[in-house]
Amino acid sequence: MTEQSDTLVLVDRPRPHVALVTLNRPERMNSMAFDVMVPLRDALDELTTDNGVRVVVLTGAGRGFSSGADHKSAGSVPHVAGLTRPTFALRSMEVLDDVILAIRKLHQPVIAAVNGAAIGGGLCLALACDVRVAAGGAYFRAAGINNGLTASELGLSYLLPKAIGTSRAFEMMLTGRDVDAEEAERIGLVSRTVPGEDLLETCYEMAARMASFSRPGIELTKRTLWSGLEAGSLEGHMQAEGLGQLYVRLLTANFEEAVAARAQNRPAVFTDEK
16 A cells, blocks of 8 residues: 555555555656655654564665656745855755665665666665665666766765775776666676566565564664764774664564574564563
């Protein structure tokens, strides 16, 4: 059932504890018009505090994941009446930045189901997600350089080198060439590539596995994975990891349940309670 009233962003519950967020502007390949990004930001703000949702899957309608900036129909930015052009531009970028940061800060893991083109800002959307799965026909492009601009936008020059390494990221951003799904999997831009008809089901299966584990365990793992990318030292990050491990170990009976479940040859049921 679709729960989001704005038809440009659909929120469905296809499986228990799984929310599917669909960018629904297929005629524009789900470009990042503000009329789409504002309701997307609002939907993410609601999902992060929805305790019935354990995993979020983000995808696009039609043949594109997201084609990035829409130069023909950019939509309207809220709360900009009376602003000069420079300040209007700053507020516009802030809306898009908020979407990227909202994905990263979501309590739940976010799986990008990249069903087609992920171009420019659309590539940034995919990179902000915790896991990326691509359909066979998907492709990726850092498009800014092709448009006479910089390829750096919405965290791309930060996120892409961490995902695929500096040399590949530099080459991808400086040439603006397309990276198809097969190459994306080979270089680590996506975790796997599957036939288009299997894309969502693959993501739902992955989400169901995540949802079966401890809620604080999954949330802390997401946090420490991201903080590890910014850690100033191995030792400092190991201390943060250790505190998270002790937190769940001492405050829940999850470890004992896991041991008992293996001994009894049954699935573990984690209550996150002591």
